[in-house]
Amino acid sequence: MATMTMIEAIRDALDVAMGRDDDVVVFGEDVGYFGGVFRCTQGLQAKYGKTRCFDTPINESGIVGTAIGMAAYGLRPCLEIQFADYVYPAYDQIVSEAARLRHRSNGDFTAPLTIRMPTGGGIFGGQTHSQSPEALFTHVAGLKTVVPSNPRDAKGLLLAAIEDDDPVIFLEPKRLYNGPFDGHHERAVTPWAGHPLAEVPAGYYSEPLGRAAIRRPGAAATVLAYGTMVHVALADVAARGIDAEVVDLRTLLPLDLDCIAASVRKTGRCVVVHEATLTSGFGAELAALVQEHCFFHLEAPVARVTGWDTPYPHAQEWDYFPGPARVGEALAAVLEI
């Protein structure tokens, strides 16, 4: 199996999807000629031509809106929003059109499009290049939301997203593009090479949406995480020698509640982590679900480790970023140690 970075795995998934299905079209700002600012679409225009992989003007609302029309007609658009922070002009189209088309047409029309966007912080991007807006999508009925944490999942989940008959928001933690970032920003960057989940099968395979993965089995506590925070949690658990179970949610909606509930019932303690702000974040949903489904197994209140309720900062990134120290404090609190 080939070792790939997350970028290469995403590119490979797009290549496989385009090769299998002529209806798959790939586009976005700087996506065609330039190959994407993170190079995720590099070479696709050369291989598939300008009608299947192309540049758009800078108009997110128009990009997503036309993609919904293409999808309703029968194509399978997979578009890129250059950074998740730029999706807001398109939010109306996503919420009012993509998410609702199936319901209001009584299933006659659907919008099987995939919207890829780099998300999250850790790259010193400040308030317009670092946000984690997943809760804005999970809050909307009619959308699926996916957040891969490694190259193998990224490829399999992206192929599943493109094949899915509903609109999928595919959030790519940009800090993971080139390596499994564990929150230790002061250390040298770890590349993907050598990581078991950077071994990516060739050709077609897909990873079903709605299934979590246990990245580290454990009995003392459950850590629910996704994206970059999976690696932060794993590193912290290992460093402190805590026997925590680290669950990588992989898709937020549909959510693998069975996996979550089984883990928390086993451990009796739960920490939820995400980079996004605390209030009304996806962690609130997770905490509520754990409380509803595992109340009688809980030995301690569910803890949340998240970004602060502030805009993503420019100068104080590492004060904001919920790194290993904060995950460790929360684990200590739920373990009462």
Next chain:
Amino acid sequence: MARTRRKRKLDEPKPVPATEELLKYYNDMLMIRRFEEKAGQLYGMGLIGGFCHLYIGQEAVVVGMQAAIGEGDAVITSYRDHGHMLACGMAPKGVMAELTGRSGGYSKGKGGSMHMFSREQSFFGGHGIVGAQVPLGTGIAFGLKYRETDRVCLTYFGDGSANQGQVYESFNMAELWKLPVIYIIENNQYAMGTSVQRSSAQTELFRRGESFGIPGEQVDGMDVLAVKAAGEEAVAWARSGRGPYILEMKTYRYRGHSMSDPAKYRTKEEVQRVRSERDPIDRMREFLVTGAHSDEVALKAVDRDIKKAVTEAAEFAQNSPEPATSELYTDILLEA
């Protein structure tokens, strides 16, 4: 009927301002150039992080437009904003310290390169989201009219930004309500790696207001005097209550889009050609010397003073303290 839009001819006669004025334009353009070069150096040394978009090559646009407005006129722009801030009279030290994310920066490190503001200088900010400042500038113009001032709002955006839908929503409202806004499209021919030809059905961007009846003009944005002359006409139009005006400035950015730019979308020769044939500062220098407005010795002194100011700004930006962690929670709401 809309005023006929036109392309300003390259050799169109333009009034020659007083020597003192000419020297000021030269000084201001060179100040921006040297400031940006220093910012680039500090970035390379790791003292500035994140996104940083340099204005090198485009100096004549902002300096020429600034010369066409006066006290109380408002300015708003995108993220490629250091030049606009300096031209508005904001202090190089405060701008540089914001780039380094220090407490002495205009936003105390909360904004960074793309987000600085000065109420004092009527500078309504750099804005990181492409196109977002265009309706804001339109609303500022609404305010200027509402309060019955005779002031205008300069609203800058790029060729790529000209494709955002909200730009056209703004054009319509501005003409409908006859708002005193000058839309300045800084057409540097590229939006990141995408050229105007690859993104725009109508590449003559000064014509983008046609269906709304907004007059538009194309201007040599590498010639500060041409910019000023066109700017003055546009400003007079807006001040007299006749509504918005579009100026397409043909310009060029010499550096990458931001600090990490593989630059595969254009050739080195293309950049070199503009630098050697159209550079706004070189052209001004030549104009000053051949027209006997100044001489090499005097211009060297200008250069020296600017270098000193820029060095001081860089020192300030490195020595200003980091903002306190508690600063994170300030200025979110008036009271949380």
